[in-house]
Amino acid sequence: MANALEKVVLVDGQSRTHGKFKRLLRDKYDLVNFRDAEKALSWLKTHGTPAIVVCGAELGPTDSISFSKAVDVVAPYSARIILTEEESTDFFRKALNTGHAYSVLVAPYSDDAILNAMESALSYHKRLVHDRNNLERTLAGSVKLLIDMLSQFHADAFRRTAPIRQNALKLAKAMGIRKTWELEMAVMLSPLGEALLPKEILSRYRAAKPLTDQQREVLADAPRQTRDLLKNIPQLEKVAEVLYLSGRGFDGSGFPKEGPIGSDIPLNARILKILTDLWMASPDGGVDTPAFEALMIRSKAYDPDLLRLAKKVLLDGGLDMSGKEITLCYVRNLRVGDVLVDDILTETSQELVLSRGHELTETTIRRLDQYNRLAGVRQPIRVHRPEVSEDRMATAV
Structure with a gap:
């Protein structure tokens, strides 16, 4: 039966x-x-x-x-x-x-x-369903490896993925969305277009400096580049479309200039737009009230129901690391699964190596060790480490 x-x-x-x-x-x-x-x-x-x-x-x-x-x-x-x-x-x-x-x-x-x-x-x-789940797990692992590698070379572009993913999961839970795979993939891959941009354009954009018309066109074209890179990969067609429309305003503003309006824009694209713009408007500590006030200046660009719910759910701010101890480590003591509390910076030039919120893998730990040997990174490093036994709660040296 x-x-x-x-x-x-x-x-x-x-x-x-x-x-x-x-x-x-x-x-x-x-x-x-x-x-x-x-x-x-x-x-x-x-x-x-x-x-x-x-x-x-x-x-x-x-x-x-x-x-x-x-x-x-x-x-x-x-x-x-x-x-x-x-x-x-x-x-x-x-x-x-x-x-x-x-x-x-x-x-x-x-x-x-x-x-x-x-x-x-x-x-x-x-x-x-069984085949889809296996494919999604395999694809998710491949995407995570890709992001790990890209974040080593484009740390500034990919620093937002961890905090935005945490906020996306909180918002999805509040909305009763049980299947979050597509949303999580969109968040993880959202900086891909920016990583392809010339560093000069990206740095001027981050610093809110004026851009030439040509530079603005290149910046606006980043979502299309991301879509074109992903749309032919099985299971990522919808993710590619979400990323393409994640800059599209609820009122039809933004990029692309032509496209769906209002609730016809995919839900995950509307979520990603709000969370990305909140991250851009927030301090390092996480989403705060001034960030929402900044979005309210252009409130018509956002789904009003989603914006109200996001304000209710996210104003606590920061990554949800409850139940995880903070441990001080040197690079040689880092473990797979550790989550960075702070950005990892070079010892002398203070250049960003890996952003806070990043969950460490064997690949990233090996890369950090190599980077430390060549250029040096600031240590000790603060990490969230779950299920730390009492004899390891002291500073690791």
Whole structure:
């Protein structure tokens, strides 16, 4: 018997179809019924991915193949079953190739045929989710390694990722967003376009110095460069679009000049815009009231509901390091998983080597050791280290 928590969406205009599925699936699946295709799509956009979507033959102005194709966009990991009275090969071909359906049931469908189709579709859905999770874990590890490497050479551009990621997770939790992978990837990769900029432009921009028209064009083009770098990588297509639109104002201002307005802008892009601009307006200690006041000067550029929620959730500021001890270390004593409390700077020139909030990996520790041998870094280094035993709470030397 299938897990009772597995959700199935049935969309059909016939009462007898709903009655039959309710009788068969009772106590086996969590069944959600719709008679209108548009209402079903709207529900799917806001309630996530059910295990199975069953498309009936009568959907009003929308045919079952078009509806199944639309479902593939908003819930690509749902297995789709099309109910039909058509027996032509052409219909089957269109249902599978155009509608991306998992299977087609031809009326009159017996109870056993429906139950077998549901069990097979559920197994298919679970395989899709399992493969997606494995791919996301692999991709997340690859992105983290890429960011680790880039942050060694573009520390100033990537210093914002740790505090913004922490704030993004706080905001997502307050909004009830359970799947944050796409948002976290967007945050981690958001400085990629800036890292490709000439250092002169980036330094003048950071210092709020005037830019030439040509320099402003180069700066404004950074989101497009990021999108073009990422859009052909599987699983990062949506992340690429989020990054491209993360400079787009809620009122249509910003970059790109043409594009969606208001709530048509992807939610993660709206979140990233607020958090990035807050970081730019905040002191090193974290988000504060003056930072929000700075954003309110151009309040129309931000989603008003998100801005109000961000103010409520984030005004405590700083990274959430509760439960983690602060330890003083020299480079040779750093461990994987340590999180930097302060920026790591060179001993003499005070050049930024690695930004605060960075979680250390074997790669970054090895790089810091090499950097220390060649140029020297300021030590001891303050880190957050979870689960530190009593005999190690003293300064590591």
